[in-house]
Amino acid sequence: MSSILLVTSSPRADASVSTRVATQLAERLAASQPGTKIARRDLVSAPLPHIDGDFLGGLFSPEDQRSVPQQKLVDASDQAVEELLAADTVVIGAGMINFSIPSALKSWFDYVARAGKTFRYSEAGPEGMVKGKRVYVILASKGIYTAGSPAAPMDHARPYLKTMLGFLGMTDVEFIDIEGIGLGLEPDEDILDRAESCINVAADSALAA
Numbered sequence: 001m002s003s004i005l006l007v008t009s010s011p012r013a014d015a016s017v018s019t020r021v022a023t024q025l026a027e028r029l030a031a032s033q034p035g036t037k038i039a040r041r042d043l044v045s046a047p048l049p050h051i052d053g054d055f056l057g058g059l060f061s062p063e064d065q066r067s068v069p070q071q072k073l074v075d076a077s078d079q080a081v082e083e084l085l086a087a088d089t090v091v092i093g094a095g096m097i098n099f100s101i102p103s104a105l106k107s108w109f110d111y112v113a114r115a116g117k118t119f120r121y122s123e124a125g126p127e128g129m130v131k132g133k134r135v136y137v138i139l140a141s142k143g144i145y146t147a148g149s150p151a152a153p154m155d156h157a158r159p160y161l162k163t164m165l166g167f168l169g170m171t172d173v174e175f176i177d178i179e180g181i182g183l184g185l186e187p188d189e190d191i192l193d194r195a196e197s198c199i200n201v202a203a204d205s206a207l208a209a
């Protein structure tokens with residue numbers, strides 16, 4: 001049985017286009033492969049705290065010497081790691097905030113980046129251990145940042161996501177961009193229709209693979 005991890009991170013609740021499109025894609029992928037399960041991790045309704053002293057203290061202490069708060073944070077990280085490792089496919093919804101990803105999603109990366117579990121240092125340098133996953137990133141923004149646009153250098157979301165996913169071993173990554181929402185250059189419905197076509201193509205090609 002295959003499994004999809006759906007990670008959503010927009011603080012805009014029902015108004016979020018990244019959450020809506022990411023959910024549609026995960027559900028389409030699941031529907032096309034009977035028996036597929038979706039594990040849903042909404043980082044806004046159940047946020048992972050920022051890295052703090054307890055988290056770091058917990059990671060670098062033997063289990064029997066951790067305080068209760070330290071253990072709780074390590075448990076949260078272990079659970080996020082297990083969920084990620086268990087997935088065949090990962091669908092991430094992210095809306096750009098101040099030229100980068102939502103801080104809730106940054107915290108998720110901070111909790112799943114674990115030496116010895118999701119990456120390790122070998123003689124050849126850092127090696128990602130989260131291998132064999134197909135990853136889709138639904139990236140929504142008001143501005144237009146795709147290659148060649150004047151604002152492209154201001155986009156710190158896509159480079160960060162590519163780097164971090166690659167660092168952890170996830171190199172089979174497809175971005176579905178939803179750009180210009182609310183900008184007025186074209187109707188939002190047209191932008192969303194295009195995103196829907198992209199997820200249909202992605203779901204069809206996943207089925208054909």
Ligand SMILES: Cc1cc2nc3c(=O)[nH]c(=O)nc-3n(C[C@H](O)[C@H](O)[C@H](O)COP(=O)(O)O)c2cc1C
Nearest residue numbers: 010012016017018095096097098099140141142143
């Ligand atoms: C606090 C905040 C900051 C934002 N910063 C940017 C930005 O730097 N660049 C941009 O193009 N859009 C920015 N936006 C617009 C969002 O990226 C856009 O609304 C997108 O649709 C958000 O994703 P969502 O619909 O999944 O919530 C920002 C929106 C909010 C609420």
